[in-house]
Amino acid sequence: MVEKNDYLGGATASRELHKNWIYSNASYVCSLLRPEIYRDMNLAKYGLQVVPYGGSVTMAQNGDYIGNYVDPDLARREVARHSPRDADATVRYDRDIMRQCRFIRQFLLRTPPDPTSFKPRDLMELLYMGRQAMKVDEDVLYDMVKFYTMSISDFLDEYFENPLVKASHSGSGIIGSALGVMSPGTAYVLLHHRMGDVDGSMGAWGFARGGMGAIAQAMADCFTDHGGEIIRGSGVEQIMVRNGKTTGVALENGNEYYADVVVSNMTFPRTFLECMDEKDLDPGFLKKVRNFKIRGSSGKLNIALDGLPKFTALPEGSELAWGDMHLIDSTERLERAYDDWKNGTWSKDPYIDMLIPSMTDPTMTPPGKHFMSVFVQYVPPKINGKEWTDAQVAEFGQTVINQIEEYAPGFKDLILHMEVRTPRELENEVGLTEGNIFQGELTMDQLLFNRPIPGFAQYRGPTKGLYMCGSSNPPGGGVMAAPGANAAREILRDLRKPNTVPEGWIDD
Numbered sequence: 001m002v003e004k005n006d007y008l009g010g011a012t013a014s015r016e017l018h019k020n021w022i023y024s025n026a027s028y029v030c031s032l033l034r035p036e037i038y039r040d041m042n043l044a045k046y047g048l049q050v051v052p053y054g055g056s057v058t059m060a061q062n063g064d065y066i067g068n069y070v071d072p073d074l075a076r077r078e079v080a081r082h083s084p085r086d087a088d089a090t091v092r093y094d095r096d097i098m099r100q101c102r103f104i105r106q107f108l109l110r111t112p113p114d115p116t117s118f119k120p121r122d123l124m125e126l127l128y129m130g131r132q133a134m135k136v137d138e139d140v141l142y143d144m145v146k147f148y149t150m151s152i153s154d155f156l157d158e159y160f161e162n163p164l165v166k167a168s169h170s171g172s173g174i175i176g177s178a179l180g181v182m183s184p185g186t187a188y189v190l191l192h193h194r195m196g197d198v199d200g201s202m203g204a205w206g207f208a209r210g211g212m213g214a215i216a217q218a219m220a221d222c223f224t225d226h227g228g229e230i231i232r233g234s235g236v237e238q239i240m241v242r243n244g245k246t247t248g249v250a251l252e253n254g255n256e257y258y259a260d261v262v263v264s265n266m267t268f269p270r271t272f273l274e275c276m277d278e279k280d281l282d283p284g285f286l287k288k289v290r291n292f293k294i295r296g297s298s299g300k301l302n303i304a305l306d307g308l309p310k311f312t313a314l315p316e317g318s319e320l321a322w323g324d325m326h327l328i329d330s331t332e333r334l335e336r337a338y339d340d341w342k343n344g345t346w347s348k349d350p351y352i353d354m355l356i357p358s359m360t361d362p363t364m365t366p367p368g369k370h371f372m373s374v375f376v377q378y379v380p381p382k383i384n385g386k387e388w389t390d391a392q393v394a395e396f397g398q399t400v401i402n403q404i405e406e407y408a409p410g411f412k413d414l415i416l417h418m419e420v421r422t423p424r425e426l427e428n429e430v431g432l433t434e435g436n437i438f439q440g441e442l443t444m445d446q447l448l449f450n451r452p453i454p455g456f457a458q459y460r461g462p463t464k465g466l467y468m469c470g471s472s473n474p475p476g477g478g479v480m481a482a483p484g485a486n487a488a489r490e491i492l493r494d495l496r497k498p499n500t501v502p503e504g505w506i507d508d
């Protein structure tokens with residue numbers, strides 16, 4: 001394996017960016033990682049522990065808040081405090097989401113069939129999908145179309161009346177997406193964030209002890225334990241091809257490695273537009289790569305804190321501060337944050353999803369100190385079509401800090417160190433094209449057999465021996481490991497090697 005950075009993990013990394021503070025550099029919470037892979041790679045043996053965290057809270061500008069407690073009675077009473085009708089609707093809402101998630105989960109570790117193909121395998125897979133669809137209630141099928149086509153805002157309107165209740169559910173529909181809450185298709189993005197689990201508890205999220213890099217490190221240790229070698233610190237400059245056959249990779253440092261099989265984990269555009277010679281690729285294919293939607297929309301602040309911030313809305317010591325904290329009070333306000341992105345600049349009133357992982361995992365910071373992860377929507381890849389300047393990056397960071405200060409007076413004084421990441425940093429450091437956190441938009445036109453593009457959803461590249469295993473491929477982004485496992489299965493199939501990655505491979 002060759003990795004351009006001198007650290008492992010890409011967007012799933014822990015780094016000591018400030019002395020004695022471990023930051024989850026990009027991704028910060030775990031749920032999507034497939035349990036089958038966790039078990040098959042024996043990641044527990046390699047030190048990976050995922051600790052679920054409780055609840056979440058959404059805070060409004062007027063000092064009100066809505067908590068999502070782990071205790072179901074408390075959770076219900078909390079929604080009823082805002083609207084008794086919405087407390088009832090929450091039961092239906094959760095049930096409908098979970099039914100969809102359960103349906104989708106069985107396809108995550110399967111290769112999408114090509115609906116235009118008459119190959120027995122594709123036909124069998126289509127048949128399998130049809131059979132699974134016939135097993136679910138009619139309502140689930142009708143709802144499925146809604147999820148893939150509706151905006152999260154319209155979808156929430158079908159269940160809830162209270163603006164804060166709606167706001168508390170809306171963020172998951174737009175995180176990582178260059179779409180607004182009112183854009184069609186965002187209801188699916190919400191599902192994507194709910195279909196994981198921690199220890200079998202569907203929809204739950206957790207912290208990897210030691211930060212997200214613990215996941216990459218455990219996988220790397222498993223890999224090297226089984227004879228793999230990892231070469232770091234120099235990126236692939238070129239994927240080499242001769243007579244339509246992939247022959248290996250040439251690194252930036254001049255080293256060349258030859259192989260019959262090359263597997264790219266880079267984004268779809270980076271693989272083909274930056275690391276391959278145009279003459280080795282069909283112009284029609286290249287045009288489709290260029291049209292792949294991969295617009296960045298997110299930023300991140302990693303902050304070392306001298307102590308715990310006090311949020312005006314929350315009672316001292318509230319358990320709600322242990323989970324996700326969102327600063328938003330209506331879907332309309334969230335849509336306005338998106339307007340700034342469309343206008344070519346970062347949101348001046350951004351949507352913030354923040355956590356203090358060191359409350360659950362004190363090993364990340366010195367005693368009594370804390371690490372805060374602040375994920376921000378919306379942040380464009382360029383400012384009014386021009387590259388970000390350092391001054392603009394700093395200004396964006398200040399926008400976010402000012403926002404948090406409004407809800408937690410004195411917050412600024414606690415900051416010991418802070419790093420600000422815009423799509424520019426995400427692209428430069430991790431190689432995420434335009435800083436898109438999911439290696440490509442998660443809209444219906446780019447999902448299932450259309451991801452990354454029609455005809456290439458089965459992990460095989462356009463030249464012989466080239467495969468693709470990053471999140472640009474089905475089933476898409478997040479720390480899931482599913483595209484990698486699916487690609488591995490297809491490679492073993494082509495090599496006619498015994499396959500330990502069975503199709504489906506589902507455990508629930």
Ligand SMILES: Cc1cc2nc3c(=O)[nH]c(=O)nc-3n(C[C@H](O)[C@H](O)[C@H](O)COP(=O)(O)OP(=O)(O)OC[C@H]3O[C@@H](n4cnc5c(N)ncnc54)[C@H](O)[C@@H]3O)c2cc1C
Nearest residue numbers: 004010011026027028029235236431437470471477478479
């Ligand atoms: C800010 C942010 C927050 C996120 N939060 C979450 C979260 O909380 N939970 C979650 O589940 N998901 C989250 N995600 C998404 C998740 O991190 C990604 O979907 C996931 O890491 C993608 O993994 P990947 O292996 O497909 O690709 P990547 O993580 O993009 O890895 C690609 C790898 O290729 C390397 N590389 C790139 N170019 C070259 C080259 N030329 N030569 C050699 N190596 C190269 C990179 O350095 C990197 O290691 C977040 C992402 C970001 C950016």
